[in-house]
Amino acid sequence: MAADPVRLGDPVRGVELPVEPCGMEVLAEAVEGEPPLVGEERDPPEHALPTECDRLRVDLGGDRRREEDGSGRQLGLADRAVPRQAEGVRLTHPGRRASCDRIDRAGAGASTAGGDERRGGDERQGKRAHPASLPRSLGYARAMATSTAQNFQNFIGGEWVDAASGETFESTSPANGETIGIFPRSGVEDVDRAVAVAKEAFAEWRLVPAPKRGEILFRLARLLEQEKGALTDLMTHEMGKVKAEAGGDVQEAIDITYYMAGEGRRLFGHTTPSELRDKWNMSVRQPIGVVGAITPWNFPVAIPSWKLIPALVCGNTVVLKPATDTPALAERFVELLAESGIPNGVVNIVHGGGTTVGERLVRHPDVRVITLTGSRETGVEVLKAAAETLTHVHLELGGKNAIVVLDDADIELAVDGILWSAFGTSGQRCTAASRVIVQRGAYGALQSALVEHVEKLRLGPGWEDDTDIGPVINRAALDKIDSYTAIGKDEGAKLLTGGEIAGDGDLGKGFFYRPTIFADVDPQMRIAQEEIFGPTTALIPVADLDEAIHVSNGIKYGLSSSIFTQDVNAAFRAMRDLEAGITYVNAGTIGAEVHLPFGGTKDTGNGHREAGQAALDVFTEWKSIYVDYSGRLQRAQIDTEA
Numbered sequence: 015m016a017a018d019p020v021r022l023g024d025p026v027r028g029v030e031l032p033v034e035p036c037g038m039e040v041l042a043e044a045v046e047g048e049p050p051l052v053g054e055e056r057d058p059p060e061h062a063l064p065t066e067c068d069r070l071r072v073d074l075g076g077d078r079r080r081e082e083d084g085s086g087r088q089l090g091l092a093d094r095a096v097p098r099q100a101e102g103v104r105l106t107h108p109g110r111r112a113s114c115d116r117i118d119r120a121g122a123g124a125s126t127a128g129g130d131e132r133r134g135g136d137e138r139q140g141k142r143a144h145p146a147s148l149p150r151s152l153g154y155a156r157a158m159a160t161s162t163a164q165n166f167q168n169f170i171g172g173e174w175v176d177a178a179s180g181e182t183f184e185s186t187s188p189a190n191g192e193t194i195g196i197f198p199r200s201g202v203e204d205v206d207r208a209v210a211v212a213k214e215a216f217a218e219w220r221l222v223p224a225p226k227r228g229e230i231l232f233r234l235a236r237l238l239e240q241e242k243g244a245l246t247d248l249m250t251h252e253m254g255k256v257k258a259e260a261g262g263d264v265q266e267a268i269d270i271t272y273y274m275a276g277e278g279r280r281l282f283g284h285t286t287p288s289e290l291r292d293k294w295n296m297s298v299r300q301p302i303g304v305v306g307a308i309t310p311w312n313f314p315v316a317i318p319s320w321k322l323i324p325a326l327v328c329g330n331t332v333v334l335k336p337a338t339d340t341p342a343l344a345e346r347f348v349e350l351l352a353e354s355g356i357p358n359g360v361v362n363i364v365h366g367g368g369t370t371v372g373e374r375l376v377r378h379p380d381v382r383v384i385t386l387t388g389s390r391e392t393g394v395e396v397l398k399a400a401a402e403t404l405t406h407v408h409l410e411l412g413g414k415n416a417i418v419v420l421d422d423a424d425i426e427l428a429v430d431g432i433l434w435s436a437f438g439t440s441g442q443r444c445t446a447a448s449r450v451i452v453q454r455g456a457y458g459a460l461q462s463a464l465v466e467h468v469e470k471l472r473l474g475p476g477w478e479d480d481t482d483i484g485p486v487i488n489r490a491a492l493d494k495i496d497s498y499t500a501i502g503k504d505e506g507a508k509l510l511t512g513g514e515i516a517g518d519g520d521l522g523k524g525f526f527y528r529p530t531i532f533a534d535v536d537p538q539m540r541i542a543q544e545e546i547f548g549p550t551t552a553l554i555p556v557a558d559l560d561e562a563i564h565v566s567n568g569i570k571y572g573l574s575s576s577i578f579t580q581d582v583n584a585a586f587r588a589m590r591d592l593e594a595g596i597t598y599v600n601a602g603t604i605g606a607e608v609h610l611p612f613g614g615t616k617d618t619g620n621g622h623r624e625a626g627q628a629a630l631d632v633f634t635e636w637k638s639i640y641v642d643y644s645g646r647l648q649r650a651q652i653d654t655e656a
């Protein structure tokens with residue numbers, strides 16, 4: 015059958031799937047009601063299908079894919095890459111076939127080779143077919159182009175740009191040292207530019223109806239679902255988590271995005287009666303302005319999402335500074351945001367160090383909110399720096415979390431909970447169980463069961479199926495963890511297992527530490543007080559529940575806590591008395607769900623919470639509105655009726 019050319023205004027109903035690798039991708043998203051039209055600029059604009067672009071991706075969305083593809087088979091991600099042939103891209107509409115005659119291949123990094131070959135070529139040249147290189151006229155389509163080549167840029171005002179200085183840094187895998195990518199080492203000038211465009215974009219974004227902002231975020235959630243496999247794989251390489259946990263990290267981002275996108279249709283305020291007649295009172299949430307989001311490496315997709323998504327649905331604009339250990343994941347997240355239809359300038363990413371990019375963000379007079387997840391020490395620095403400009407500061411900091419195991423606990427269940435909480439993510443979670451407080455009747459059995467299980471855990475790269483424990487993030491972390499083993503021994507704690515760097519075979523290429531358990535730990539020892547942030551936990555024997563709660567609370571942090579017991583009275587006392595933002599009963603210290611507030615007491619933060627409805631308080635300010643329809647002056651507190 016002869017192919018008709020795709021023209022502006024053609025409806026997009028289906029696609030013919032690729033049989034060849036391609037370097038082109040077109041986004042065409044099926045929507046309720048009328049299908050998108052080729053070249054149409056809709057709001058949101060990605061419903062338009064550009065006739066010229068460097069990369070084509072077709073997404074018909076959820077189950078509709080099966081129907082509209084016409085073949086009856088479910089399409090996978092790879093299927094949606096449409097082949098870029100020498101002559102163009104072919105699309106099939108139900109009942110007829112059409113093809114693009116020609117693809118404008120302008121743009122650095124695009125080659126005539128097929129996708130894989132092209133990526134290989136770019137990698138060798140250190141070049142990247144970046145959105146910035148696509149024709150300007152394509153607008154949002156610029157952000158759709160992706161590549162696995164090595165050079166990455168900042169995203170400022172909808173454009174992909176290098177650092178003003180031209181300087182770069184490298185992201186490498188903690189598992190084997192492989193290069194993940196080269197990123198801009200930005201400075202003050204780059205931050206200032208990003209804040210300026212974010213400030214300008216705020217003027218318009220705050221006026222976009224919140225349900226419409228939410229719709230864009232729903233599209234992001236779907237994109238995240240489609241990209242979950244690729245993001246998971248990238249995370250095992252760049253951050254080092256094992257596959258299941260990396261998938262969980264991405265899932266957390268999907269969950270918060272769906273949850274917060276729905277908030278676009280709520281963002282509830284209050285109406286209240288007035289103390290005066292013929293008067294109407296209400297309070298509404300208002301966006302604040304430019305948000306500076308500073309994130310750590312340990313949840314490289316989830317944590318940026320926990321900050322950006324509520325900030326955006328509330329109507330703020332954002333400059334994200336991700337950790338320098340995981341820039342590729344943050345970058346990919348921002349690319350997907352751009353792909354979902356976020357207008358230029360609303361989301362920006364500036365890569366670089368904490369004391370340069372981070373500190374400038376914190377001190378910038380036009381940044382109205384700083385949301386930081388990081389160590390206690392960084393939190394203190396940020397709080398001090400933000401004082402000068404009275405910037406709102408939201409801090410999610412460290413933890414030294416404890417699991418309490420009482421004599422009546424189900425020991426097997428407790429062992430499972432401890433293994434997961436102490437050694438999951440190689441202990442690099444703010445909620446990791448780095449203390450286990452055990453009533454003496456259960457102490458011996460628990461010790462031997464733990465050691466037996468821990469010694470069976472397999473260390474390895476996160477991307478290998480049988481790996482239980484991945485690497486720690488970098489050399490400094492490895493050295494710090496090892497130094498705490500020496501500290502624990504010096505303090506007189508009994509090393510039950512682990513306590514050394516694992517360097518045998520391929521493990522020597524990365525930063526691997528053997529899971530470590532100390533027993534007979536005194537609650538005041540440094541290994542029981544300080545955040546180690548590695549696969550090390552301390553067993554502390556106690557006499558009873560009172561002592562357990564006293565020891566659990568005897569630290570400066572207050573993030574997560576847990577108790578294993580069959581006694582409902584003990585459980586309720588623990589729920590009331592453990593000084594922590596989170597308490598689990600008969601579960602480990604990790605496993606937060608996005609619709610509940612997340613955060614800690616004491617030095618874990620400054621009283622705010624991430625996730626749940628509580629997050630909205632970080633990213634909005636309350637405005638109280640009084641409407642007097644009496645037609646006369648009524649003075650509150652003065653013109654009162656008897």
Ligand code: NAD
Pocket residue numbers: 308309310311312313335336337338366367368369371372373376386387388389390391392393395396410411412413443444445545547573613614618
């Ligand atoms: P970190 O404090 O070293 O860095 C966090 C971020 O802050 C990074 O992006 C860093 O570049 C930036 N930064 C550093 N100094 C800065 C400065 N002076 N001004 C502005 N920004 C600065 O933390 P990390 O090593 O990336 O992460 C591990 C820490 O994060 C642990 O303490 C962990 O408990 C904590 N954490 C807390 C939570 C939570 O929700 N409470 C979650 C995850 C991690």
